[in-house]
Amino acid sequence: MFVNPVRHITFDAHEPFALATFWAEVTGYAVDPSEKDDDEVLISPPEPGAPAILFIRVADDKTVKNRVHLDIQPAAGTRDETVARLLEAGATVYEDHRTDGGLGWVTMRDPEGNEFCVERSAGERGLPTS
Known part of the structure; x- marks a missing residue:
């Protein structure tokens, strides 16, 4: 192959x-x-x-939604901590898909408007972190 x-x-x-x-x-x-x-x-x-x-x-200029984007899974910390850190780094929240029960993801945009998603970390999903 x-x-x-x-x-x-x-x-x-x-x-x-x-x-x-x-x-x-x-x-x-x-x-x-x-x-x-x-x-x-x-x-x-x-x-x-x-x-x-x-x-x-x-x-x-970027004029439409990306047809391909990156999904980011925090290696350390939580989804919400990562969202806060990336906001400080210059990202913006585009769509917030977090639920009251703690599930979901956040669609963000980088400083030039490219969309990406921040998911819950492996630990938040109950998976091994190593």
């Missing part, structure tokens, strides 16, 4: 370095400060084999 691994997940961006810095905060990936003025900025995963995230400068 032939497997084609995902090498990069690519975002169009007005300010690639600023958006890469935001997503480095979200994911724990590393951003190279020497790429600050580049038209393409790559953030690298901490584990080998995971796809990198690439930000490419474009002039056009």
